[in-house]
Each structure stands twice: as C-alpha cells, then as structure tokens.
Amino acid sequence: QVQLQESGPGLVKPSQTLSLTCTVSGGSISSGDYYWSWIRQPPGKGLEWIGYIYYSGSTYYNPSLKSRVTISVDTSKNQFSLKLSSVTAADTAVYYCARRPRAGHFDYWGQGTLVTVSS
C-alpha cells in the first residue's frame, strides 16, 4: 500500500519561501507509471493543483503559480519537494502531496499539512 507523508514548517513569514517535502513509502518514486503532485486547499475553500514531477525531473506547473513554484525529486530518498517563493497570506493552505497515474487522476494522497503565512 502506497503512503505519502508531507513534512515541513507550519509557519512561514510573508515574502519568504515555503518548503515542503513528501516522502513516499510502499512504492518506488522511480516507477515510470506515475507523476508526483502537489495540491493545496485554503481554509474553507476548494482544491488548487500546484504542479507535478516525473521521476526523471520533468515538471508541469499550474500557470497561475509557475513563476513562484519549483518542484524537485530525490529518487535516492524516495522523496519529492515543493518550494513556493514570495509567499503572502493568500498562500495559507493545507498542502497535499498525491500520486497521479498517467490517466490523470490522483489516487493516493498524503494527510495534508497546514502552512500558515504570517509574521
């Protein structure tokens, strides 16, 4: 059974960079069948896709966030990471990592981690 677990600071100051890591267990991140994704959800609101990465390092980002987002992968640790720069209060959200098969759905999700942007 694949499991994903987000980790990282729960509080980030405005204008700084948000950094999160997702650790995958029960399966290899180097499997060619999946993309590894970040999705966020502001409190009380809907879901917003941030981007995803293939094990080779190819990335695909939401155009609305592309200028501020970097997703990277470390296959040796079976982890992938998110960096979101120049954060504001609007970036306060629960951040989820998820697995995306080639068909485009998200079949396994982490439990989510709340990141608050505040001074």
Place this chain on the structure above:
Amino acid sequence: DIQMTQSPSSLSASVGDRVTITCRASQSISSYLNWYQQKPGKAPKLLIYAASSLQSGVPSRFSGSGSGTDFTLTISSLQPEDFATYYCQQSYSTVFFGQGTKLEIK
C-alpha cells in the same frame, strides 16, 4: 483554461435517497473527468476516474457517467458515511477542480 462548474453547490438529502451531482466543463474533455469525496479534516478520496471507472474499494452505490462537457456522479442509496463534499476534476489539460458540492443531512 478549461473551467469546471459543479451543481448544486450544496444539497440536503436523507439516508436512502438517490443523489446526483453534475459537473460541466467549459469545453470538451472527452472522458478525462474524475470524482473525489472529502470529509472535514481529511484528504480527498478518489471515487471515480475516467468518468465512469470505479476506484478499487469504493462501494458500488457510487457511479459516474458522461463524456464531452457534461458529467454526473450518482449515489444510488445514500448512507450516513456519504455526507461529505464532492469535487470533480478534469485531467484533459491543466488540472482544474470544480468548486465542490457539499452534501448535508436533511
């Protein structure tokens, strides 16, 4: 961008009711439509992928249909554990989720 519009935004129903939630795409997305259930404080759970394929382990009272621009999620007989928020998601192009449908107990 292909936008997704769900209706209704909220719905009250009783245990045993048949419920239908609709998702409309702003342009054709073939069958690249997925459905999720989310309970408070929990991650979304995949119910239906590719418009009508039931995810493993999901009860058969959940079903999906549609293609092109109009899609439906049907729960044939509501159970107490089904009261949650439901989202559609298109995977045809840049990923977008619908705004959600909150299903509440009548």
